[in-house]
Amino acid sequence: MKDQLLTVALAQIAPVWLNKVQTLKKIENTIEEAALKKAELIVFGEALLPGYPFWVELTNGAKFNSSIQKEIHAHYAQNAIVIEKGDLDSVCELAEKHRMAMYLGIIERPLDRGGHSLYASLVYISEMGEIKSVHRKLQPTYEERLTWSPGDGNGLLVHPLKAFTVGGLNCWENWMPLPRAALYGQGENLHISVWPGSDYNTKDITRFIARESRSYVISVSSLMRKEDFPKATPHLDEILKKAPDILGNGGSCIAGPDGEWVLEPVLNTEGLLIETLDFNRVLQERQNFDPVGHYSRPDVTQLHVNRKRQSTVRFESE
Structure with missing residues (x-):
């Protein structure tokens, strides 16, 4: 019955x-x-790699043709993840080494959409070190739409992990x-929600x-605090003028x-939170309600x- 228990980080x-x-x-x-703590699944927050676009709200991100917005956005794109070029290879190698599955929130610059636009993507890496799904956020929220593109349904997938079936959303x-x-x-019974950092979001919807x-x-x-902005960030002075001391307070939790x-x-605590989940509790609660x-x-x-991956062009060859 060891498959019934899953240690999560x-x-x-x-x-x-x-x-x-540096974030990698x-x-x-x-x-x-x-x-070292025997985790079998580790989950990281939304857009962690390389970070959430906090500057948009703080620097008049909707101003058209702004040189400030263009320069910060280009810096963001330069630090985005191109999976096709192997940017996640080191993470996949660690997943295989430790037999640890992972959900990782990234900013993706995918070549199948031309290689210039950005997507908030949730990547699932199996315990064998294989990327099994890349879910691009379907609808960026509010100011996110000024820097992120809307995704598609290709990554709406679930994955087996011991006795569990895991899936996730941004x-x-x-x-x-x-x-x-x-x-x-699809049989999901372990749902992963990733967020940029706020108990305002997690405290209600998780339950x-x-x-x-x-x-x-x-x-x-x-987490994101004022001191977490690197000094080399373009237009840092402009970003910090209106930045609160705490932009993301965490709020990670499990229901x-x-x-x-x-x-x-x-x-407001940085580090790993470790719990062990018992699959049998899923079966107990499905006794009186099962939505599908x-x-x-x-x-x-x-x-x-x-679930088709969307693209602007489709080529047919003889």
């Missing part, structure tokens, strides 16, 4: 903001630390009923999704399949999901 850490190389090193060190996607249902319908789905829900948020806390939101099983009516309501 919630990595509540700050990025080395907008610095891909911090992620790698955190993985090594989680391995930030406010977790409020979208139909993407949640798309994961439930709500757990109660709705009768699944475990892991919410992981990053059980009954909607009650396994781990209450943890604030015995408590569903597919003859009345069904969801259609388009």
